[in-house]
Amino acid sequence: xxxxxxxxxxxxxxxxxxxxxxxxxxxxxxxxxxxxxxxxxxxxxxxxxxxxxxxxxxxxxxxxxxxxxxxxxxxxxxxxxxxxxxxxxxxxxxxxxxxxxxxxxxxxxxxxxxxxxxxxxxxxxxxxxxxxxxxxxxxxxxxxxxxxxxxxxxxxxxxxxxxxxxxxxxxxxxxxxxxxxxxxxxxxxxxxxxxxxxxxxxxxxxxxxxxxx
Amino acid sequence: xxxxxxxxxxxxxxxxxxxxxxxxxxxxxxxxxxxxxxxxxxxxxxxxxxxxxxxxxxxxxxxxxxxxxxxxxxxxxxxxxxxxxxxxxxxxxxxxxxxxxxxxxxxxxxxxxxxxxx
Numbered sequence: 001x002x003x004x005x006x007x008x009x010x011x012x013x014x015x016x017x018x019x020x021x022x023x024x025x026x027x028x029x030x031x032x033x034x035x036x037x038x039x040x041x042x043x044x045x046x047x048x049x050x051x052x053x054x055x056x057x058x059x060x061x062x063x064x065x066x067x068x069x070x071x072x073x074x075x076x077x078x079x080x081x082x083x084x085x086x087x088x089x090x091x092x093x094x095x096x097x098x099x100x101x102x103x104x105x106x107x108x109x110x111x112x113x114x115x116x117x118x119x120x121x122x123x124x125x126x127x128x129x130x131x132x133x134x135x136x137x138x139x140x141x142x143x144x145x146x147x148x149x150x151x152x153x154x155x156x157x158x159x160x161x162x163x164x165x166x167x168x169x170x171x172x173x174x175x176x177x178x179x180x181x182x183x184x185x186x187x188x189x190x191x192x193x194x195x196x197x198x199x200x201x202x203x204x205x206x207x208x209x210x211x212x213x
Numbered sequence: 214x215x216x217x218x219x220x221x222x223x224x225x226x227x228x229x230x231x232x233x234x235x236x237x238x239x240x241x242x243x244x245x246x247x248x249x250x251x252x253x254x255x256x257x258x259x260x261x262x263x264x265x266x267x268x269x270x271x272x273x274x275x276x277x278x279x280x281x282x283x284x285x286x287x288x289x290x291x292x293x294x295x296x297x298x299x300x301x302x303x304x305x306x307x308x309x310x311x312x313x314x315x316x317x318x319x320x321x322x323x324x325x326x327x328x329x330x331x
Contacts, residue, residue: 008215011222054214061288069284073277080269130214138299141292145304152307155289156314159282163318166282167327170275 012052019045030089032078040071054127057137275327286315 005013022042029035043066050059116122144152254260293300293308322328 051218052215056214056218057292065281065284065288069281073274073281076277077274080267132214132217134214135295136214137292138295141296141304142299144289145293145296145300145307149303149307152289153310153314156286156311159286160314160318162282163279163315163322166275166278167322167325170271170278171325171327172271 008052012049015045015048015052019049033075036071036074036078039074040067043067043071054130054134055136057140272330279322279327282318283315286312 019042022038022045025038026035026042029038043062047059047062047067050062113119289311290308293304297305
């Protein structure tokens with residue numbers, strides 16, 4: 001192994017170090033807003049690492065969708081939500097054994113799946129450097145809409161399920177809402193509001209004031 | 214291919230420097246002698262009487278989630294538009310089916326009134 005690193009290796013180690021630091025800060029920082037901002041940093045550096053793997057479309061989509069949309073929503077939620085930070089931190093040590101157990105279990109599973117037996121540098125070959133006019137997006141498009149058309153349509157169905165689930169979970173009419181729908185108002189028929197009652201005509205004789213006849 | 218992105222890397226570093234340097238310089242160079250009066254709110258200001266966090270209407274999240282879902286849909290359109298000439302009728306129809314399935318969701322949310330704001 002040579003001591004001299006190539007430029008892309010330096011960039012990789014820099015990005016990886018920032019990514020690790022940001023990921024660690026996401027779970028250790030006390031302020032949820034800071035945690036969300038560190039998650040943004042983690043997404044940015046992950047996009048940089050994907051770019052080093054020459055997956056430019058994925059990298060740009062990560063920035064566009066996750067940083068641009070998901071994290072902005074996260075930040076809104078975290079900054080605006082009515083959460084009491086002190087109450088959230090209550091009972092940390094009560095839940096710690098269970099959470100630690102789940103965490104260790106997940107770590108073991110990840111090591112088993114992502115360990116060097118299947119995912120090391122020996123197994124995953126380095127992508128060959130492409131020419132300057134190579135388009136990763138076009139490459140992806142060639143495969144995605146022809147060879148992988150079934151997973152692609154499956155993605156549409158999953159998005160549809162997500163739409164319906166979001167509506168089913170959060171669609172509520174507010175009870176104190178004084179909103180009236182103009183379309184409903186226009187559509188009202190006479191019969192909905194007015195009832196004509198047939199009754200005998202009778203002539204009232206002497207009319208007193210307020211019932212004292 | 215990666216060398217095309219070198220200017221962006223430079224941009225990121227220059228942007229970081231512009232963001233970090235003034236703050237770091239201010240921290241290092243400027244004298245900092247805080248006292249009680251300096252740390253208190255200004256004369257014309259007042260003590261905070263309420264938390265900035267408040268209850269939000271849950272419908273805001275509905276609109277936000279729907280936005281993200283359709284944002285993802287758009288992300289699928291980019292590679293398709295790039296290679297539309299090469300993948301032929303089959304690729305065109307696969308995207309139309311994709312869009313059709315999502316239009317079903319769009320019609321559903323419209324009919325349900327999820328897009329109305331009372």
